[in-house]
Amino acid sequence: MSNLNAPNSPFVPFSPNPSIQSGVPTATPPLSASKPAQLGSSNLRYASSRKSIYDRHLNRTQRSELSKASFAFLFGEMIQYAQKQVSGIQDLEKKLNIQGYAIGQRLLELLLYREGRSAKRETRVLGILQFIAQTLYRHLFGKPADGLEKSREHEDEYMLIDHDPVVNSHISVPKEMSQLNCAAFVAGIIEAVLDGSLFPCRVTAHSVFSEQFPSKTVFLIKFEESVLEREAVLQ
Amino acid sequence: MSFYFAIIGTKDNPIYECEFGTSKQGGDGIARWPEDQRPMNQFILHSALDIVEEVQWVQRELYLKTVDRFNNLMVSCFLSAGNIKFLLLHDTKIEDPIRQFFTDVHEVYIKTLMNPFYEVDMRITSMVFDARVRAAAKKYL
Helix, strand or coil, X not given: CCCCCCCCCCCCCCCCCHHHHCCCCCCCCCHHHHHHHHHHHHHCCCCCCCCCHHHCCCCCCCCCCCCHHHHHHHHHHHHXXXXXXXXXXXXXXXXXXXXXXXXXXXXXXXXXXXCXXXXXXXXXXXXXXXXXXXXXXXXXXXCCCCEEEECCCXXXXXXXXXXXCHHHCCCCCCHHXXXXXXXXXXXXXXXXXXXXXXXXXXXXXXXXXXXXXXXXXXXXXXXXXXXXXXXXXXX | CEEEEEEECCCCCEEEEEEEECCCCCCCCCCCCCCCCHHHHHHHHHHHHHHHHHHCCCCCCCEEXXXXXXXXXXXXXXXXXXXXXXXXXXXXXXXXXXXXXXHHHHHHHHHHHHCCXXXXXXCCCCHHHHHHHHHHHHHHC
């Protein structure tokens, strides 16, 4: 006589769930509930700490700061890397812009999340520009932007002014490349934030001569026509 | 009570979807959509996108509450800063649990986004993400 409760009984189907395997007649767990656990144990590879990106808290690095020297080294390498792949200054600025773009997309979500329950999406041009000049700039560089101006000649252009961009502080541009401004990286971050909030635009960084601030940089923000049309409707 | 949940990217492309049932009042967390209703769910959420695009410029909240109705079904929407739409199809009017569910999923989504190998609008295939969404559903809905 074979015992039904024996672990190798043919009447008990094999299951990864040990409570069933032991032969105790329990309700079969729903398929969908048991599937992820089954796959998770076999197919997933974990870091040695057994922690994934989902186990980290989003607010932990909120106030942490980065050494300026290490950033300068990293940024220098990033420019060198980009320079190897391009032929002209415009191409180089575009590469830097793209590198910043990925950061901007993430920062937009993260910064609004950190505002907590009072978080509001920006629906107006002035609102999102204020967000960039205050919240984003404070997070990146620890100070608000030095100025925000509307262009007098063009309706669709705004200027964000930084008297001394941190990213340029250890960069000396050679004479033959005087057009280059490596703050194109920051321009990419700004462009991503604006694009992500549905204000499609182009952002470019320009060096502006000034006696008082030798590395003064102006970010020229040129919105697409659709943004101005919507702004007129919302008003 | 059954739910159908989808995350829609910035180009109106679905990046994640799942369905589940209620776990409150002795529910077992399994969706019980009639077989002919299941393909309709995707259509209903898709058609709600037009209304979301109208509402999002009037309301500045992230949680837009119920935006659309179809027969006895309701579509609730949560819009992230980067214009990622979280849509939930449900058949009973419950506001606060859905808000809490969305808040949790939003947090898990941002964690996905923090992964440097993930780009905006990419499909989310992480099983940890899936498990976290189902856990949030079990906790609140």
